[in-house]
Amino acid sequence: MIFMKNPKNYIFVLIAILSSAGAFVFSKDQRIFPHKVHIDGSIECVYCHKKINESTSTTGGKEIPYRKICDDCHGGKEGFSATIRLRYHQVYQNNHQFHIKEQGLACKDCHEALYTKEAPSQEESIVKMEYCFQCHDNNTATQYCMLCHVNPTVPDDHLKGWNKLHGKKANAGQKECQKCHTSRESCLRCHRSSKNVARYHNPNYQATHRYESRISLKNCRACHSDRQCRDCHKASGVNFKSPLIQKRHPLGWTNRSSSHFHGRKAKLNLASCTTCHTQNECRYCHFWMKKGLRL
Template sequence: MERQFRTALGIVVVSFVAAGIAWAATGRERSLAVYPAQHIPLRFDHKQHLAAGAECVTCHDAARASGSVKDRLLPGHEECESCHDIEAARKGEKTDPAASCHTCHPGFDPTVRMAPAKVDVPTANLRFNHKVHVDKKVQCATCHGAMTDVQLASRQQLPKMATCFECHDGTVASKACATCHPTQPASGRLQLTFPSGVLRPMQGNPLGLDHGPRYEFTHGNRASVDRQTCMSCHAESDCQSCHDALQKPLSVHPNDYLTLHPVQARQDSVRCSSCHRTQSFCAACHERTGVGMDADRSLRPRNVKVHPDYNTWVEVPGPQHHGIVASRDLQQCASCHREESCMSCHSARSERRQVNPHPDGFGAMCKRAASANDRACLKCHTETSLAEKGCR
């Protein structure tokens, strides 16, 4: 048992020991927001020590009782002196194994009264208890990998989330994000911003939530089936900041999108309406640019004709009459015309003209329709006119 603990616990530090030189290379694989960059200007060979009979607990015995990531688990001179006679080396005596300062501190000259380069291993932005894992007989190699071919350990030997999920599957151990990741006191959601970086799902994460390029185009399906996971990090206001259509994200709509959007709008109006409201956004914008019946006359283009001549479009019933066209694609009409445009002719309240928009025989069913929901009726009719038509 003791030997297993040692094999496992050495890996804990192994992962910390190597970081100084290798952090830039492994930063692509281990999030800086979780494991901040380390600087460990040491010369060390785990493979050599394990081959010589050293075990994990030989150098990292403190890990067995550690309950916090803030605990320092790297060995100091005290642990090294169990094998390396540092005091004899300081006196100039020959030692085996070597124990001079520059054995582990390359470039350090003890004759110059300066301290060796500082080892900097920042605290990981995680909640972790080594003791709990050791008590449950989790081997060090389970999380940190085998060290038999590792020299100076790096951030590459720190566990990734996929490794954690081998046990944290909701059955053996909790799979809630807050089990390991720090949370914000006020909201309970995960803390995303740290001095070392921003927490963001990376490529290959086990949840399939790679927030890489173009994720804004693909996140909708995942959010609809696993919203609770999204809510671990995001509030509803985060969604609304993009979906309220008040600001155009350049990643969604490229430059000069104004000249291109009609084509996409005709092909995929449902996608457009997931962010934009036709009446408050499309119609309003079209009016400001001179498109639409309610636009200022000075803004209307003089060389563009959208509809057929007035008689064909308004007066004479036929295949090009606006009523027929509207019944086929009302969404297209609504992109330029507001509801008030229709009511200017088709409402009982209109002072301009009152053209009945209902089909023949509608009077026989109007009472049933009004009793079911008269909100649509009252758009054009008063209570009095509904009663007069027998709809009350």
Template sequence: MDRQFRNALGVFALSLVAAGVAWAATARERSLAIYPAQNIPLRFDHAQHLEAGADCATCHDSVSKSEVARDRNLPAHPECETCHDIEAAQKGQKTDPPASCGTCHPGFDPTVRKEPAKLDLPPANLRFTHKVHLDKKVECVTCHGDMTKVTLATRQQLPKMATCFECHDGRAASNACTTCHLKEASGRLQLNFSSGILRPMQGDPLGLDHGPRYEFNHGSRAAVSRQLCSQCHSDSYCQKCHDSLQKPLSVHPNDYITLHPVQARTDAQRCESCHRLQSFCAACHERVGVGMDADPSLRPRNAKVHPDYATWVQIPGPQHHGIVASRDIRQCAACHREESCMSCHSELSQRQQVNPHPNGFANNCKKLAAANDRACLKCHSETSLAQKGCR
């Protein structure tokens, strides 16, 4: 094996491993649509403060009255000054614990610039009230984890949905999506935020990971959990793919035109969820020469679809086209239109007329015509029906 090729193969393998690790990490990540990215230019150690005797309320006392997620329940200088003598440190005095600006704002020198770098902590895109949770005696550690092992808290200390479901199980607390998630005027969940698009990630407790290739297995889940899907998606959203006007390129693999007959014969109903036999399949087959109504110059000479003419048309038996059509008319409709059948079976045709009805059909034709004569009028005129006693 060429050395250059081996090296390239090795790089490719490493990239696959790295991609796998990155994807696996999303199980521990928080959605940017819920918790926007943060910039926290601070030096802080939660573990050190807790070990020194501080508790959560020492620095975050405002959470006891906080009722919305946009509240910024973080300590400012007044809370810090309970222990840190900031004024003395600014005068150059030695303090214990340290209270200089650089203690919390690394690299900041007030003699060079007046203000330290600002924190960027966008609020969570959620409906949430700390007050209600604290009134119900929910401990901080329940949602934020063990802070005795955490230095600077980030998005990683914010609760994931699996944590919320430990209480929001539909019994102890509501598990409706709109209990926590923002919604639009339509009543559906808001999916688009400036920080990202809301979609279930790996590790989603509902088992709705919308990861790669989800379009191939979402149908079975949508069939049994349609109400859950409708919390985010409208019927018009589904129709963007399922009306067959624009096919997502990820649905079919490369060279699917060559392979599609196998799947179409074994799972035609799946094909029909997007494609209409007459307006899509038959039209395409005629354009490429596969189909009775295709231009003769386009028809392939090496393709044999049906048995020999006598077996297929003249001799009654299991391979006769009428028997095959009665077993699976969809297969016929993939290449033939109604006009193909009527060219031989309609009284209105100029060609030889072959009666497709079984013996004794005339005894029931009047009843069938009275129920719905649209099928009858495809091949018979009003006068013909009257003459046959079907009127």
């Protein structure tokens, strides 16, 4: 039987125990279990988490120690009585047997904060995603989220009307979002719908997006990649390598007598030209072509 020295020096209000699986989160009124105190007392992880080395799944709270294990030290004169019900909130599962036995990882490799801080925050107590990504990079190991996040719960801050406000919160602190939403694909599941385009672009965005991108390219890249720009421009004929290039201009756009003559159109709506063309492109035709046409 293991007893801790001077137990009166510590306040063990055991409302919630964090499994070494990192599979649980706490409500705001719960105190985080002081792992470091026990580690410093030379108590091995496996003393409390008896079957952790054999565990292939953390679902169902199987990694939470039985209360009688706590009573070994805290059931009599040597400590307080562990009578408070243990609670947990399932977040994700993990195959400890695979990581410990086959990959040779130690508890501290993933749960470092429990070894170094007296009272780590909730976020620090749970395994950080950057630890996972050291191996789960889609090269060494898969990045398939649902492999571990089998039944992800909705965070407390995702309240009613959250879908209308999350954009501002994301701009204020994307790192908070990226704890769960690890790729742009998470955003695009909702945002790529054609019915939502009007919510993010003005009605004339095809003519104005060039200027908007110059003002804040970051806003564009929140959804669009450079490749998407090229693919869309090529498909719609606004790329010089596109076979559709001539179709973007009406018949007669180079004919001065035509109602579709580009000079006349430019005077009526210059933005329709400058969406694709720069002033240098105008000069190229008007000053350097053989006929030396004037502006």
